[in-house]
Amino acid sequence: MMMIHRWRRSGEFVRSACKSLSSLRPEHNSMSPPVSGFVNRYESKGKTFQSNAWNDHNRELDLGRNLGMMQQYKSFGSSSASKVQRNPLFSSLEPKDVSYFKEILGDKHVIEDEERLETANTDWMHKYRGSSKLMLLPKNTEEVSQILKYCDSRSLAVVPQGGNTGLVGGSVPVFDEVIINVGLMNKVLSFDEVSGVLVCEAGCILENLATFLDTKGFVMPLDLGAKGSCHIGGNVSTNAGGLRLIRYGSLHGTVLGLEAVTANGNVLDMLGTLRKDNTGYDLKHLFIGSEGSLGIVTKVSILTQPKMSSVNLAFIACKDFLSCQKLLVEAKRNLGEILSAFEFLDNNSMDLVLNHLDGVRNPVSSSENFYILIETTGSGETYDREKLEAFLLKSLEQGLVSDGVIAQDINQASSFWRIREGITEALQKAGACYKYDLSLPVEEIYNIVNDLRGRLGDLANVMGYGHLGDGLIEPYVYEWTSKHRGSISAEHGLGVMKANEIFYSKSPETVALMVSIKKLLDPKGILNPYKVLPHSFFSP
Amino acid sequence: MKILVAVKRVVDYAVKIRVKPDKTGVDTQNVKMSMNPFCEIALEEALRIKEAGFAKEVVAVSIGPSQCVDTLRTGLAMGADRGIHVEASYSFLPLTIAKILKSLADVENPGLIFLGKQAIDDDCNQTGQMVAALLGWPQATFASKVVLDKDKQSATVDREVDEGLETLSVDLPAVITTDLRLNQPRYATLPNIMKAKSKPIKKMTLEDLKVDIKSDIEIVEVTEPPKRKSGVIVSSVDELIYKLKNEAHVV
Numbered sequence: 001m002m003m004i005h006r007w008r009r010s011g012e013f014v015r016s017a018c019k020s021l022s023s024l025r026p027e028h029n030s031m032s033p034p035v036s037g038f039v040n041r042y043e044s045k046g047k048t049f050q051s052n053a054w055n056d057h058n059r060e061l062d063l064g065r066n067l068g069m070m071q072q073y074k075s076f077g078s079s080s081a082s083k084v085q086r087n088p089l090f091s092s093l094e095p096k097d098v099s100y101f102k103e104i105l106g107d108k109h110v111i112e113d114e115e116r117l118e119t120a121n122t123d124w125m126h127k128y129r130g131s132s133k134l135m136l137l138p139k140n141t142e143e144v145s146q147i148l149k150y151c152d153s154r155s156l157a158v159v160p161q162g163g164n165t166g167l168v169g170g171s172v173p174v175f176d177e178v179i180i181n182v183g184l185m186n187k188v189l190s191f192d193e194v195s196g197v198l199v200c201e202a203g204c205i206l207e208n209l210a211t212f213l214d215t216k217g218f219v220m221p222l223d224l225g226a227k228g229s230c231h232i233g234g235n236v237s238t239n240a241g242g243l244r245l246i247r248y249g250s251l252h253g254t255v256l257g258l259e260a261v262t263a264n265g266n267v268l269d270m271l272g273t274l275r276k277d278n279t280g281y282d283l284k285h286l287f288i289g290s291e292g293s294l295g296i297v298t299k300v301s302i303l304t305q306p307k308m309s310s311v312n313l314a315f316i317a318c319k320d321f322l323s324c325q326k327l328l329v330e331a332k333r334n335l336g337e338i339l340s341a342f343e344f345l346d347n348n349s350m351d352l353v354l355n356h357l358d359g360v361r362n363p364v365s366s367s368e369n370f371y372i373l374i375e376t377t378g379s380g381e382t383y384d385r386e387k388l389e390a391f392l393l394k395s396l397e398q399g400l401v402s403d404g405v406i407a408q409d410i411n412q413a414s415s416f417w418r419i420r421e422g423i424t425e426a427l428q429k430a431g432a433c434y435k436y437d438l439s440l441p442v443e444e445i446y447n448i449v450n451d452l453r454g455r456l457g458d459l460a461n462v463m464g465y466g467h468l469g470d471g472l473i474e475p476y477v478y479e480w481t482s483k484h485r486g487s488i489s490a491e492h493g494l495g496v497m498k499a500n501e502i503f504y505s506k507s508p509e510t511v512a513l514m515v516s517i518k519k520l521l522d523p524k525g526i527l528n529p530y531k532v533l534p535h536s537f538f539s540p
Numbered sequence: 541m542k543i544l545v546a547v548k549r550v551v552d553y554a555v556k557i558r559v560k561p562d563k564t565g566v567d568t569q570n571v572k573m574s575m576n577p578f579c580e581i582a583l584e585e586a587l588r589i590k591e592a593g594f595a596k597e598v599v600a601v602s603i604g605p606s607q608c609v610d611t612l613r614t615g616l617a618m619g620a621d622r623g624i625h626v627e628a629s630y631s632f633l634p635l636t637i638a639k640i641l642k643s644l645a646d647v648e649n650p651g652l653i654f655l656g657k658q659a660i661d662d663d664c665n666q667t668g669q670m671v672a673a674l675l676g677w678p679q680a681t682f683a684s685k686v687v688l689d690k691d692k693q694s695a696t697v698d699r700e701v702d703e704g705l706e707t708l709s710v711d712l713p714a715v716i717t718t719d720l721r722l723n724q725p726r727y728a729t730l731p732n733i734m735k736a737k738s739k740p741i742k743k744m745t746l747e748d749l750k751v752d753i754k755s756d757i758e759i760v761e762v763t764e765p766p767k768r769k770s771g772v773i774v775s776s777v778d779e780l781i782y783k784l785k786n787e788a789h790v791v
Contacts, residue, residue: 214556309570316730363727381572382610389733396730405727408614409574410554412727 084535086175090157090526093133093176097154101136104146109184111135120179123172124165124226125428128496130173132159139184141259141267141298147180148296148526149265157526160292162234163205165226167424167437168495170291171234174530182233185298188212196304197256197273202233202297218304221248225421233297239289241491243421245467247340247377251288254303258284260295263522273301286517291493292528294521310381311340312388313413316395316404317368321446323400324370328468330400331374334391338384341375343420345465346449353419356426363405363416372468373420423465437466439490467491496531503534541595541651541712543586545620546641547579547602549611550661563761566661575611578656580618582718584725585686586654587619594688597621599648603640604628609741616736617728623741626749633662636753638670643749645675650713652695657682657717668717678710682719 101110111117112134121130138144151158157177164171173179185203192198196218200209207227210220222235224242234240236258239251248254257272270284287295318324324344331339347369353360364371374392378384388406395401407413440448445468488504502511515537518525525538551557552572560567575583586598600615601624602608612623626640645653658665672679680686680697684705687696699706700719710716746753774780784791 309572311572315727365729382607385610392730393734396734401730404730406617406730406733408580408617408728409577410552410572411577414554 084174084530085539087157087525087529087538087540089155089524089540090177090529091155093156093178097150097156098134100150101134101147105136105138105143109137109139111137117179120161120164120181121172123167123169125167128169128172128174130159131176132173132179133176135161135179135181137181137184141185141261144180144182144185144261144296144298145265145267147265148261148263151178151526152264152524155524155526157529159528160237160296162203162231162237163226163229165230166234166238166495167492168489168497170238170493170495170497170528170531174496177529180296182231182296182298185233189299191216192273195273195275196306197301198304199271199273199299199301200232201299202231202236204232206230206232206235213304214307217307219307221254221303221305222251225424232300232302236288236300237290237292237297238493239491241467243341243343243467246342248305251302252285255284255288255300256303257301258287258297259299260287260297262295263524263527267298268295271299271301275303289493291495291532293518293532294527296527308377308379310376310378310384311413312376312384313407313416314374314388314392314404315363315407315416315419316372316374316392317364317366317402318370318372318400319402320369324372324446324468325443327372327395327400330395331391334394335374335376335387338376338378338387339374340377341373342468343373343466344468345371345420345423346446347371349423349465350419352430353422353426356429357418357422360415360419360422363412363419364403366403368402371419373416420465437490437492438486438488440486444486494532499531500534500536502532542597542599542648543589543595543652543654544641544645544648544650545579545583545586545598545600545615545654546637546667547583547600547611547615548576548656548659548661549573549602549604549608550576550659553577553660559762559764563763565759565762573607573610575614576656576659576661578658578660578718578720580656580725581720581722582654582656582716583615583618583620584723585683585716585718586652587726588723589652589686589688590619592688594690595651599624599650601626601641601644603632603637605630612741613736614728616739616741617733618726619732620739622739624744625741626744626746628746628753632753633755633757634664634666635670635757636751636755637667638674639751639753640746640749641667641671642674643751644744645671647749652712653677653715655715655717657719668715672715675713675715677714679715679717680708680710681717683716684719684721686716686722 098110098112111120117132117135120135121132122128136147138147148158150156157175159171159173159177159179161171161179161181162183182201182203185201186205186208187201188204188209189199189201190197191213193216198209198213198218205228206220206222206224209232210223210227213219221244222240222242223244224230224235224240230240236251236255241250256274257270259271260268262268268283287297316327318327328342331342347367350362350367350371354362374388376384376388392401392404392406396404407416486505488501489498494502506514511533515533518533529538550573551566551568552574555572557571558567559565583598583600586595589595590598598620599622600612600620602612602615603626605628606625608625609623612620612625616623624644626644632640641653653668653671655668655671657668659667668681669679671677680695680699682700683697684700685698688694689696693712694709695712695714695716696707696709697716699708700721772783774783781791
């Protein structure tokens, strides 16, 4: 869901609005400033991100195209909380550093070319841009270790980078951090056809892994719209969820081991391939979801699932959100083990996709308020089909579903998925957008969209869509989320976008421990600085 | 008028096929099967003609093993009125199919027979033409546009040919085979899937139709096409000329 309108709170509010999920801090009021207080000023600056003032990134200077009537808004609040300064303790790049890197990596893999750097410095959404002057392309773990050992000794900040498809500005430099891109480390190391355990380097592209596994009759336990570009190392580092989470669970469960390099160049070999291994603290979990701030993941060992041939997909229309929720419950109950995806999008999202993408049509003939994608994966073609049909027909009779279609072949199924997966792409084309991913208790999920619509009226186009099956809806208001016991980042991570917002979802004690762990593993703070955890803990 | 539409159950268009190790054919075990895309287009056209008021009934027919009933159900879910399943234990070649369809046409007396221009598994592109010949009916193949004239009992069909578009006028009854650009098939909606459950599918055997299935053609072997060899980088123009002359034999 995107709020085309971005709003910010003042720093003061951020500090005082810390809410833990379990208790409210007694010494602070739970302030709920009116929505209108957060409308930020927008200036239409044309199509591309021109500003070099990183500090202003939170003010959404990048607008893309105009949004019709929305061009200027009155500014009410300031956004001082978002200002981050370059840490003066970090060194600046010197020629001797570049020479050293060329020595260990070879000239070809030390990139100073401006065009290539521009791409590497800019995130996928074109919202964030750093000013790094150097990108390194290591070919193996040993090289990553040498790079980090050197950078640590020189106090050079670095940004680990994979496919650069992140949505929270976590994969691009904030200032001049050296970019370490693992794209060359893209080999599959081993695959066990009995257990389904795949061991590969972190730079493998998710879609390539899926294609490789397909020939063996297996599937990756995760799938996302960015699969053509994202790396498995990045997926693991951000604990990516995606479309199949409802069926296969999260990476914390499916990743059996990993190899990571810490800030001082130490190689941590935690690359187990065993399903069961209770020997000591399971440290890999620290790295899964740490967004590159505790170490660079170089190898991954992941449990893959046998491919099941019978896949069915239905595109359903529902009148209201309550029906969607009931449908979810009934689907889990009736489809049980064969349910593999349950996605939802609202009318605004559908309109957006129809307007901005080519060759896309609404599978359901009438326009409805909500659309649901239900996918089943099983081994019995006819049996699964009948089960899905019976379930949907019953739902139709009960009035839970107002209309729907079932894909008759893979092409039709792909076109249904294109609609859901294409929302992010359509958003980018539509112009200025603020994309949030939040998770909330299922019953609360759509209330926030309606809430926002009520308050913003004509000013913004608010839409909701997401992995309803996991309780995720993108995007939302942090405060609303926090008040309703949700997470401000269900899947995309905190990155730079939400680094200071962690208190909306985690208690101060928890965050303090996170900071201690970070300082233990990365005393100089060179790994992906200014991200994940609040800036105040690390400013000198 | 009644329209007869022949639909074939084939390996789904999007599947990456593999040849069986014994080279007798393509591996269809645990592989997604769907209605041939061109047959979908044929059925869609028949349904549109019926909705325009030119026909009273659309009958879908499929020839093959029992799983063909799934394909017929898809056809019924799209909107066909009834289905006919002709039981056959293995895949027949076009001439046999054409003979079966001719027998059916003698029984059902349709005003139009629609088929896809070819099946994506064998790419024969023969069945429609053979049916027309056996029946002695006119044929319009590779149709990209069909316009019916009720009074004159004829159809004007635009055909996609190598040189462009050719427009034919055929008297009914006729055989029309459909090409890609004719229409975009509709999805099977839930209400229609529900209605389809009560539509009849009649089972017929080859004995009922009195068709001789002996074929003069035998499939000897099925192999994959030779794998593309990777290119070679030459180090100089002289080496290129040498290779073109002595290895590729093109100069």
